[in-house]
Amino acid sequence: MRKFELIAPCHFGLEAVLKKEIIELGYDITSVEDGRVTFFGDEEALCRANIFLRTAERILIKIGSFKATTYEELFQATKALPWEEYIPKDGKFWVAKAASVKSKLFSPSDIQSIMKKAMVERLKGVYHTNWFDEDGEHFPIRVFLMKDEVTVGLDSTGDSLHKRGYRKLTAKAPIAENLAAALIMLTPWNKDRILVDPFCGSGTFPIEAAMMAANMAPGMNRSFRAENWSHIIGKNIWYDAFDEARELVDMSVEPDIQGYDIDGSMVAIARENAKLAGVEKMIHFQKRGLEQLSHAKKYGFIITNPPYGERLEEKKDMPALYTEIGRKYKELDAWSLYMITAYEQAERDIGRKADKNRKIYNGMMKTYFYQFMGPKPPRREK
Ligand code: SAH
Numbered sequence: 001m002r003k004f005e006l007i008a009p010c011h012f013g014l015e016a017v018l019k020k021e022i023i024e025l026g027y028d029i030t031s032v033e034d035g036r037v038t039f040f041g042d043e044e045a046l047c048r049a050n051i052f053l054r055t056a057e058r059i060l061i062k063i064g065s066f067k068a069t070t071y072e073e074l075f076q077a078t079k080a081l082p083w084e085e086y087i088p089k090d091g092k093f094w095v096a097k098a099a100s101v102k103s104k105l106f107s108p109s110d111i112q113s114i115m116k117k118a119m120v121e122r123l124k125g126v127y128h129t130n131w132f133d134e135d136g137e138h139f140p141i142r143v144f145l146m147k148d149e150v151t152v153g154l155d156s157t158g159d160s161l162h163k164r165g166y167r168k169l170t171a172k173a174p175i176a177e178n179l180a181a182a183l184i185m186l187t188p189w190n191k192d193r194i195l196v197d198p199f200c201g202s203g204t205f206p207i208e209a210a211m212m213a214a215n216m217a218p219g220m221n222r223s224f225r226a227e228n229w230s231h232i233i234g235k236n237i238w239y240d241a242f243d244e245a246r247e248l249v250d251m252s253v254e255p256d257i258q259g260y261d262i263d264g265s266m267v268a269i270a271r272e273n274a275k276l277a278g279v280e281k282m283i284h285f286q287k288r289g290l291e292q293l294s295h296a297k298k299y300g301f302i303i304t305n306p307p308y309g310e311r312l313e314e315k316k317d318m319p320a321l322y323t324e325i326g327r328k329y330k331e332l333d334a335w336s337l338y339m340i341t342a343y344e345q346a347e348r349d350i351g352r353k354a355d356k357n358r359k360i361y362n363g364m365m366k367t368y369f370y371q372f373m374g375p376k377p378p379r380r381e382k
Contacts (some may be wrong), residue, residue, distance in 0.1 A: 001042035002232075006049060007153045008056040009142075012361040014182045018055045021185075025052055030077055033146065034101075038062065040192040043233045046156055046226065047241035051219040054181035054208070056161050060142055061086070068150050069104045071114050077150070078118035084126040086154055088231060088250025090136030093119055096155065100145040112141060113153075122221035140174045158225030164211075165222040166277035169269040170202045175305045175340070177218070179362060180204045182370055183214065184303055186358070187338050191255045192299030193377075198293050198328075200259030203270025205287065205303050213255040217245035221278075253282065255302075260288040298334040299377040308343040308367075322349030329372065336374040342367045 006027075009020045012035045019029055019037050025048060027039045041049065042091075049059045065084065066077040087093050095112040105111055124130060140155045160179040167298075184205065189195055191213035195206040211218060220242060227238050261267050264287040274280040306325060309315040326349065329337050337344070342365055347353050354370040361367070 001044065003040065003042055005030060005038060005062040006041050006112050007036055007060040007062050008053065010056050011035070011176075011179050011182065013359055014055055014179070014335045017182045017185050018053070020039060021053055022049070023053055025049065027335060028313075029146075029325065031137065036144070043237050045163045046240065047224075047238050048234060048244070049226045050157055050161065050226070051241050051245050053161065054212070054218050055178050055185065057178060058155055058157035058161055059089075060155055060157075063152045063154055065149060065151040067148050068145075069148050070122075070171070071105065071110065073103060074111065074150065074197050075114050075118045078115045078152070079122045079346060081122070081152065083122050086232060087119075087123065087139045087186070088136060089127045089129070091122075091139050092134040092136060093139040093141065096140035097146070097371055098140055098143045098245065101147075103145040103148045104148075105145060105148070108273065111145070111344075113143070115143065115217060136226060140225075156224060156226035158223070158342065160257045161219065164218045164277065165364060166207060167202060167204070167273050168276060169272060172201075173203050173307075173310060175204050176362070177204055179340075179360075180305075181212070181218070181339065183340055184209055185359075186369065187301060187303060187336070187371070189301045189303065191253055193197060193340035194256045194258075194297055196258045196260070196293070196300060197304045198260045198268055198288075198290050198302065199303070199304050200261050201266050202285070203259050203273050204268070206257045206259040206285070206303070207274050207277050207279055207282045209254060209257050209303070210274070210282040211277060213246050213253045213257070213278060213282060215250050216278070217248065220245040220249075255282050256297075257283045257287045259283060260290075260293065262287070262289040264373050290321070293328045295332055299374065300332065300334060300335045301338065302329065302332075303338045305340050306343075308341045310342070318343055319345065319349050322346055323351070326352065334374045334377075337372040338369065340369045341370075346370060 015032050022039050029039050064081045068074040076155045095115045098108040098111040100106040142153050144151045161174040190291045230259050269288045270285050309318040356371040358369040
């Protein structure tokens with residue numbers, strides 16, 4: 001099998017969760033940087049990473065890395081990379097995204113066009129042609145510049161991995177599926193514990209949790225760009241990875257997962273999405289406002305993404321809403337509350353300081369993941 005170095009970008013602040021997932025999938029980490037984790041793997045690893053990782057954004061094959069402070073250096077070093085090992089003569093290739101941090105070269109469009117020219121020059125020499133029709137498979141390149149160090153990756157994923165395929169309809173401000181999964185993984189929740197999302201919107205938290213409970217791989221019902229790269233990865237390797245995912249699913253689990261929303265149309269959407277994900281039997285969705293939140297059992301988890309006043313006219317409602325969250329949480333016996341929000345006064349209005357608080361970038365928006373930890377349930381006697 002061919003050995004690769006694979007790069008998995010993720011949300012800023014969630015590198016440790018992704019790293020743990022990759023190790024558990026069986027691969028060796030080579031580096032962890034802001035917003036990405038790099039690891040070693042073969043073709044099988046590439047397929048399995050795409051299908052099984054819940055918190056990655058995509059999987060790139062690392063083509064190379066080098067230092068460049070001038071466009072001439074960027075051109076020469078890009079041209080020196082072995083592009084022909086990946087891109088066939090009829091391949092369509094382009095630099096889909098360039099991100100630059102603390103580097104002399106910072107204009108994404110210049111980086112993109114210079115690198116494309118360098119790739120053309122390289123492949124002209126290899127394929128002995130002056131013209132590429134580019135009417136074959138697609139090979140999008142992604143580049144990161146960090147302190148003048150250029151890292152070049154080939155995107156094997158296509159549509160971002162947060163698109164599991166189940167969320168055809170969304171709320172106004174849906175949380176990305178891979179972010180929701182990462183946040184659940186940051187809590188001690190497991191399928192034997194109660195989970196309630198009182199602001200469930202399109203159902204992302206309950207659905208991601210149910211998929212975890214059923215051991216359902218997030219990518220088992222979608223396709224990936226690299227499935228068409230049969231010169232790099234044999235079809236049978238993809239089939240084996242999809243088979244593995246299907247065999248691992250356990251539909252016999254009966255987790256206690258609930259999603260509520262004050263908006264009945266959102267509840268209908270959440271149900272539809274859960275059905276598409278194949279987990280509708282594992283979740284109880286209901287139209288219910290926060291003021292009706294209660295639960296007879298102890299030791300449950302609220303994992304949620306409340307409104308944060310994104311629109312000006314909603315801002316004034318936030319203190320009352322978060323005060324109510326605090327009041328409802330207090331009524332629940334021995335529960336834990338995990339909440340991601342951009343609302344800055346959350347702790348003040350809830351009336352309690354979080355036990356832990358983690359800063360997470362949701363795109364460009366700074367948000368906080370507040371963690372109010374309840375007591376652990378007593379060990380059950382066997
Ligand atoms: N995480 C969700 C998005 C949540 S947006 C997703 O991924 O789709 C916040 C949700 O809270 C909205 O759907 C809104 O209808 C709901 N909401 C607002 N006020 C509420 C209240 N008082 N009680 C219950 N739900 C409320």
